Every structure is written in structure tokens, then in C-alpha cells.
Amino acid sequence: MAVIHVEFAGGVELLFDNVKKLTIPLECVGGDTASKENKILTIKDLLQRLRQSYLKQRPELFLQGDSIKPGILVVINDCDWELMGGPDYALAPGDTVVFISTLHGG
Amino acid sequence: MAVIHVEFAGGVELLFDNVKKLTIPLECVGGDTASKENKILTIKDLLQRLRQSYLKQRPELFLQGDSIKPGILVVINDCDWELMGGPDYALAPGDTVVFISTLHGG
Amino acid sequence: HETYKAELSAEEIGRYARQLVLPNFGVKGQLAMRNAKFLVVGAGGLGCSACIHLSGSGAGKLTIVDHDRIEASNLHRQIMYTTADIGRFKAEVLVERCKNSNPLTLYPPEALCVALTTDNCLELVRAHDVILDCTDNVYARYLLNDACVLASRPLVSASALKFDGQLTVYNFRDSVCRRCLFPDPKILQAQSCDDNGVMGPVPGIMGALQAMEAIKVAAGLEVTFAGIKLHYDALTGSFYRIKLRPRNPLCPLCGAASVIRTLSDDHLGTNTCFSRQPEVPGNFLLDQDSRI
Amino acid sequence: HETYKAELSAEEIGRYARQLVLPNFGVKGQLAMRNAKFLVVGAGGLGCSACIHLSGSGAGKLTIVDHDRIEASNLHRQIMYTTADIGRFKAEVLVERCKNSNPLTLYPPEALCVALTTDNCLELVRAHDVILDCTDNVYARYLLNDACVLASRPLVSASALKFDGQLTVYNFRDSVCRRCLFPDPKILQAQSCDDNGVMGPVPGIMGALQAMEAIKVAAGLEVTFAGIKLHYDALTGSFYRIKLRPRNPLCPLCGAASVIRTLSDDHLGTNTCFSRQPEVPGNFLLDQDSRI
Numbered sequence: 023m024a025v026i027h028v029e030f031a032g033g034v035e036l037l038f039d040n041v042k043k044l045t046i047p048l049e050c051v052g053g054d055t056a057s058k059e060n061k062i063l064t065i066k067d068l069l070q071r072l073r074q075s076y077l078k079q080r081p082e083l084f085l086q087g088d089s090i091k092p093g094i095l096v097v098i099n100d101c102d103w104e105l106m107g108g109p110d111y112a113l114a115p116g117d118t119v120v121f122i123s124t125l126h127g128g
Numbered sequence: 129m130a131v132i133h134v135e136f137a138g139g140v141e142l143l144f145d146n147v148k149k150l151t152i153p154l155e156c157v158g159g160d161t162a163s164k165e166n167k168i169l170t171i172k173d174l175l176q177r178l179r180q181s182y183l184k185q186r187p188e189l190f191l192q193g194d195s196i197k198p199g200i201l202v203v204i205n206d207c208d209w210e211l212m213g214g215p216d217y218a219l220a221p222g223d224t225v226v227f228i229s230t231l232h233g234g
Numbered sequence: 235h236e237t238y239k240a241e242l243s244a245e246e247i248g249r250y251a252r253q254l255v256l257p258n259f260g261v262k263g264q265l266a267m268r269n270a271k272f273l274v275v276g277a278g279g280l281g282c283s284a285c286i287h288l289s290g291s292g293a294g295k296l297t298i299v300d301h302d303r304i305e306a307s308n309l310h311r312q313i314m315y316t317t318a319d320i321g322r323f324k325a326e327v328l329v330e331r332c333k334n335s336n337p338l339t340l341y342p343p344e345a346l347c348v349a350l351t352t353d354n355c356l357e358l359v360r361a362h363d364v365i366l367d368c369t370d371n372v373y374a375r376y377l378l379n380d381a382c383v384l385a386s387r388p389l390v391s392a393s394a395l396k397f398d399g400q401l402t403v404y405n406f407r408d409s410v411c412r413r414c415l416f417p418d419p420k421i422l423q424a425q426s427c428d429d430n431g432v433m434g435p436v437p438g439i440m441g442a443l444q445a446m447e448a449i450k451v452a453a454g455l456e457v458t459f460a461g462i463k464l465h466y467d468a469l470t471g472s473f474y475r476i477k478l479r480p481r482n483p484l485c486p487l488c489g490a491a492s493v494i495r496t497l498s499d500d501h502l503g504t505n506t507c508f509s510r511q512p513e514v515p516g517n518f519l520l521d522q523d524s525r526i
Numbered sequence: 527h528e529t530y531k532a533e534l535s536a537e538e539i540g541r542y543a544r545q546l547v548l549p550n551f552g553v554k555g556q557l558a559m560r561n562a563k564f565l566v567v568g569a570g571g572l573g574c575s576a577c578i579h580l581s582g583s584g585a586g587k588l589t590i591v592d593h594d595r596i597e598a599s600n601l602h603r604q605i606m607y608t609t610a611d612i613g614r615f616k617a618e619v620l621v622e623r624c625k626n627s628n629p630l631t632l633y634p635p636e637a638l639c640v641a642l643t644t645d646n647c648l649e650l651v652r653a654h655d656v657i658l659d660c661t662d663n664v665y666a667r668y669l670l671n672d673a674c675v676l677a678s679r680p681l682v683s684a685s686a687l688k689f690d691g692q693l694t695v696y697n698f699r700d701s702v703c704r705r706c707l708f709p710d711p712k713i714l715q716a717q718s719c720d721d722n723g724v725m726g727p728v729p730g731i732m733g734a735l736q737a738m739e740a741i742k743v744a745a746g747l748e749v750t751f752a753g754i755k756l757h758y759d760a761l762t763g764s765f766y767r768i769k770l771r772p773r774n775p776l777c778p779l780c781g782a783a784s785v786i787r788t789l790s791d792d793h794l795g796t797n798t799c800f801s802r803q804p805e806v807p808g809n810f811l812l813d814q815d816s817r818i
């Protein structure tokens with residue numbers, strides 16, 4: 023089964039019940055209708071799926087409207103998502119998407 | 129073209145003219161006859177290829193007989209080669225093999 | 235005393251012998267260090283570790299800026315301070331320690347026991363070659379970032395919180411600045427070590443990594459964390475090495491149509507350094523775990 | 527003074543406040559640190575960094591073993607020593623620094639200014655809970671490894687050379703020992719920092735990482751570098767995280783048919799600690815680069 027790997031670091035994991043790693047079947051990212059329609063699934067879809075099924079508290083610290091909250095870096099296969107097409111990046115089986123808070127302490 | 133990636137670290141690179149990374153076409157690992165015979169290529173073959181074509185000095189610091197010199201860790205795709213079958217591991221396209229000296233300084 | 239030195243003394247050769255034998259560093263690298271000026275802002279956990287390594291490795295000039303005084307709750311991570319130093323200015327004590335470690339530097343290290351502000355920041359940055367961000371708040375981090383872009387200086391930035399640390403080199407050649415990633419500091423939610431805690435060794439690790447990158451900048455070695463962000467997670471023992479975007483052409487600071495051309499609180503928000511309450515030792519309430 | 531302490535004093539709560547607020551560490555972790563005994567062998571670059579972080583984080587007992595005296599060429603990387611300390615025993619000075627940083631530990635830190643030998647090693651290892659290998663030679667590394675297997679103690683081992691550093695935790699639960707990887711030290715070719723050099727921050731980074739792992743062992747956190755070896759390359763900014771083999775059933779030390787049942791030079795080779803010449807400052811010849 024095609025899956026993607028999702029990781030949380032730098033404090034983002036606290037919003038997800040302290041879970042640092044998830045493995046999500048790709049077809050589950052888009053919900054029921056997606057697989058039927060063979061829809062291309064993007065990071066945007068992943069953000070919605072995370073909000074609906076995994077985000078446990080204070081969604082406003084993870085999302086701002088439909089996009090990611092500023093201060094959280096979205097990393098696709100070790101690259102900043104801006105290098106990969108941003109929210110419209112089409113997820114592929116085996117992808118690893120990491121959400122990392124920018125730290126400001128010292 | 130199917131290639132493997134070879135890296136040297138912890139001082140092993142000094143024996144290879146200070147080159148830290150090589151990309152070698154898989155069919156070149158075994159030499160001319162190998163590709164014709166569709167031979168399975170192993171780490172053993174890679175060691176011989178490295179000795180014949182890349183090793184620049186003091187081969188006795190890299191090899192002991194046909195095998196690797198004790199003190200050098202052979203790492204296949206982030207795993208100790210002992211987990212992968214050792215010298216008989218069959219190389220696959222895209223593999224990364226890293227040779228790392230054990231350090232004893234402090 | 236102001237002269238650029240092109241040779242090492244016998245005493246320097248003895249002291250730096252273990253760096254001089256390194257083919258990738260050698261006399262050339264040591265002389266580059268010898269003549270380089272480092273500005274370190276923040277003398278906390280990151281700054282303690284970064285400064286003593288820079289000083290030890292032969293930094294020609296080291297200026298340390300911090301207006302904070304040492305408190306008991308700093309000592310678990312701020313490794314250059316002793317219990318007897320509590321109440322003293324951090325920058326002053328750290329400069330003493332650096333001097334005692336290495337008296338051979340081109341200039342004596344200098345302490346500035348003041349807060350970094352829009353008034354003093356640009357001049358300080360301009361007077362140095364390599365800038366280290368060892369601060370502990372969003373305001374200072376963006377202020378330093380803005381000054382480094384305006385003055386064209388590389389900014390070696392590290393941070394630490396809880397079990398996590400980060401490192402990157404901003405504004406080195408064509409690498410991103412902080413605002414290319416997140417343009418507006420005023421909407422960022424930030425956590426501080428004081429409120430949220432930090433494991434002692436984490437800032438020590440990150441500060442030493444920061445010194446290593448600053449040395450690479452000064453010595454002309456390849457600067458491998460420009461455009462790359464390192465994230466270290468001590469709990470899982472993971473190191474993420476993230477390739478960052480190129481400079482953002484729409485960046486309000488370093489972009490083509492930049493709107494930020496001076497240091498100003500308009501672009502920075504509130505300077506919380508001045509409003510922060512001093513740490514109160516003993517304000518932590520014992521939980522049930524303490525009665526095992 | 528010998529009592530296990532099950533509560534933290536108000537002073538301790540103030541000092542460790544930033545670790546106490548961490549949900550993964552908290553009072554439970556701090557009390558575990560408070561009652562743990564750490565043996566650090568080697569007070570060089572790794573040991574300086576590891577010890578000051580262990581002490582700062584609240585190590586209950588810290589014993590530091592090193593028979594070397596401080597030399598000028600140590601100072602660039604051995605961050606806890608000053609120029610005035612040259613000629614003194616490293617372990618003695620490092621213990622002073624740790625005491626000054628943190629006087630609240632259950633036992634005062636202790637310096638043993640002797641070489642580690644087959645005669646004293648096993649007893650020392652048995653008297654402690656967590657062992658840190660901060661040594662600089664093959665002999666001492668195998669001696670400590672053998673003692674840790676014979677005494678069933680986890681060995682947090684780090685090393686540094688040139689631009690590279692390594693870290694792993696040997697003999698923790700079912701993780702490998704050093705001899706599972708390379709059974710015979712007598713045939714190993716080893717380079718030392720003294721002969722081959724090392725960049726100052728590298729042992730600082732590795733020593734702080736080592737302290738972090740030792741704290742995780744003591745505090746009962748998941749020990750993520752047991753059976754995993756970290757390799758850090760400062761030149762390329764790379765971190766390799768290598769999954770090691772399981773225990774080798776044929777290991778001469780920890781294997782089923784082990785032949786090494788006592789500490790003995792027969793299995794270790796020559797103890798080069800005793801034959802090593804002291805470092806001669808100034809013996810480095812200036813090359814052409816110095817005349818740029």
C-alpha cells in the first residue's frame with residue numbers, strides 16, 4: 023500500500039498528542055472521494071487531513087486559514103517546500119513530510 | 129544508467145586523493161566481463177574495483193587481503209554491512225556505500 | 235595594535251599546533267582567524283559555548299553583547315559561569331573567561347553589557363566580519379538579521395529549546411535571510427528557554443556547532459550550512475539537514491523591492507528584552523513526581 | 527552524605543528550573559541525575575565539554591580520571607582550562623571548575639590524576655553507573671570497553687580527530703561492545719589528535735553530545751545511540767547515523783564463548799600512555815603559506 027511519512031519536530035508534535043511520526047496511506051490523505059476520482063493529492067490536502075484526523079489541540083498554532091502557520095517550516099524529502107512547489111506539491115508514495123517549528127531560544 | 133554512490137569519511141578519503149564522494153556505474157564495478165555474464169555484483173567486487181581504479185596510496189591501510197582493513201566500518205544505506213550480508217551483499221542501483229574510519233582521538 | 239598580522243608568533247604556533255597541522259586549515263586558516271572580527275550577541279547557553287571555542291581557536295577580535303546578569307537557573311547550561319558569578323553581567327564574565335583561556339588574540343575580547351537596539355545594532359555589525367546570533371528572542375533575532383542584510387554580513391544563527399536545537403548561516407553570499415522564510419516577526423509565536431525549559435547540553439552542542447561554522451566562514455572553508463538548516467532532536471537523536479529555498483525575490487528586506495531600508499521597531503514589533511521580568515529562582519512548583 | 531535523596535531542595539529547584547519544566551525530564555529525571563554516578567575517563571577536549579555539562583545538569587557523582595598535565599597546545603580545544611593552568615593536572619583543574627559551576631551535587635566531584643590501567647579500571651567502573659569514554663588512544667578505549675562488559679555498565683563513547691567526530695553507546699542492554707565491531711586492538715592503526723590535529727570545536731560538540739546521551743542513560747530516557755553510531759564531518763556539515771550490527775555471538779569479550787574474562791594486556795597490546803612523549807610546543811615548522 024502506498025503511504026507517506028509525516029514527522030513533527032521542534033514543538034509541533036505537542037499539537038499532535040506528542041506523536042513525532044505518522045505513516046498515512048496516500049489514499050487516506052484526500053478522504054473517501056479522492057481515491058475514487060483518482061485526484062492528485064497535494065500538501066494542501068495533507069494539511070486538511072491532519073487537521074481533521076490528527077490535530078489534537080489549538081489548531082490555530084498549526085494552521086492559519088488553509089495554510090501553515092508562519093514560523094513552521096514544511097520540509098518535503100529534506101527540502102523546504104518552497105523548492106518543491108509549496109502547498110500544491112503533489113504527494114508521491116514514500117514521501118516524507120516534516121513540520122518543524124522555528125526555535126528562537128538560546 | 130544504474131549507479132551506486134560511494135563515500136569516504138573519517139580519514140579514509142586521504143587514501144583516495146581526498147575525494148569524499150564517488151558515483152560509479154554499477155556495470156563498471158565488476159569490470160568488462162561482469163556485464164556480459166550478468167554477474168551479481170557484491171561489495172567484494174566493489175573493494176576490488178576501488179583498489180584497481182581509485183585507491184591512490186597505501187592500499188594496506190584500506191584492504192587486508194581481499195577484505196576491508198579492521199577499523200574501517202562499511203556502511204550500506206546507513207546500515208553496518210554485517211546487517212546486510214557483509215562482503216557478499218549484492219549491490220543494487222542507487223545504493224550508497226560509505227567507508228568510515230573508527231576514530232580514537234579525544 | 236591595529237596592524238593586520240601576516241605571520242604567527244612562536245607562541246601562537248605552539249598554542250594552535252593542532253589546528254596548524256590540518257591540511258584543510260593550516261597556517262592560512264589560522265591567520266584568517268587571527269585577523270577576523272566576530273560579534274556574538276547573547277551570552278547565554280549558546281554564547282558561552284560559541285565564545286570559548288572561538289576564542290580558543292584564535293579569533294582575532296571577539297565582541298560579546300548581553301545586558302543580562304547571571305542567575306542561578308542559568309548555570310545548568312551556561313557553562314562558563316560559576317555560582318560565585320551570580321549577579322554579575324554575563325558579557326563581562328564571559329570576556330574574562332575568554333581572556334584567561336587565550337591571551338594571544340590580536341585584540342582583547344570586549345564586553346558590551348547593553349541591550350541590542352535599533353540604535354546600536356548596525357554600527358556594531360558593520361565593525362565586525364562574522365556575526366553570531368546567540369540571542370533568545372524573536373525581536374533580537376530579526377534585528378540582527380536586518381542589520382546583517384543592510385551591512386552585508388554573514389549571520390551564523392543557532393537556537394535551542396527543550397530537547398531541540400537549530401543552526402543555519404543566513405545572508406552568506408546568496409543564502410536566504412530570516413525574512414525570506416518568515417517575513418513578519420510580529421505574528422510569530424515564540425517560546426523561550428526561561429518559560430519552556432531546555433536540557434543543559436543542547437545549547438552547548440549548538441553553540442559549539444555555531445563556532446565551527448563561524449570559523450569556516452572566517453577561514454574561507456566551504457560554508458556548508460548556508461542555505462541549509464540543521465535541526466537536532468536530542469530525544470530521538472535525529473539530525474535533519476534541510477535544504478532551504480533560495481533568496482525570496484519578494485523578501486521585504488533582501489528582495490528586489492525591499493521596503494525595509496533601516497532598522498526600525500515598525501518592522502520588528504515590541505522589544506521584549508526590556509519588559510521581561512527577571513527569573514525568579516524557586517518559582518517552580520513541585521509536582522507529584524517529586525514524592526516517589 | 528551517602529543517602530539516596532528522593533526530594534529536591536529549594537536551591538536545587540531554583541538551579542534546575544529549566545530542566546524541571548520539561549515534561550520528558552522533570553523532577554523524575556532530575557532526581558535520577560541527582561543519584562547517578564558518572565565516571566569520565568579523559569579530561570581533554572571531550573572530557574572538558576562532557577564534564578561541565580554533566581555537572582551543570584546535576585550529576586550526583588562525577589569522577590574524572592586523567593594523568594595528563596595541561597599544555598599550551600591543549601587550550602584551543604580544552605575549553606575549561608586557562609593559560610594560568612598550564613602544568614597542572616587536567617583532572618584536578620576540571621574538578622575545580624565543575625565544583626565552582628555546581629556545588630549542589632550529592633557528592634563533590636573527584637579527580638584521579640592517574641592513568642587507567644588493568645589494575646584500577648574494573649573497580650572504578652564498578653563504582654559508577656554510567657561510564658564516559660573521553661580518552662585519546664586505542665589502549666584505553668579497549669580497556670574501558672572490556673571493563674564495562676565485565677562489570678555490565680553502559681559505555682558512552684565519543685571521539686574526535688581533525689574535522690570529524692563519532693559517538694555511540696556501547697554495551698547498553700543488548701547493544702554491541704567495541705570488540706563486536708573490531709575484536710583485536712593490537713592490529714588497529716590509530717591516529718591521535720596530538721599527531722594529526724583537531725579543530726577546536728569538534729571535541730566540544732562531541733563531548734556535549736556525549737553528556738546528553740549519558741543524561742539520557744541515567745534519566746531512563748530512550749537511549750537512541752545504543753546500537754547506532756553517529757559520525758559528524760565538520761567540513762561537509764554531514765551527520766551520518768549508522769545502524770550497527772547486533773552483538774556478535776563470536777565476540778571474544780561479550781560473546782557466548784568469550785575468551786576475555788579479566789582485564790589483561792594480553793588482549794590489549796601496549797599501553798602507549800606511558801611511552802608517549804609530552805607535547806613540544808613550537809615544534810611545528812612554518813610552511814610557505816605563512817608568508818602570504
Ligand SMILES: [Zn+2]
Nearest residue numbers: 411414485488
Ligand atoms: Zn530575505
Ligand SMILES: [Zn+2]
Nearest residue numbers: 703706777780
Ligand atoms: Zn562484544
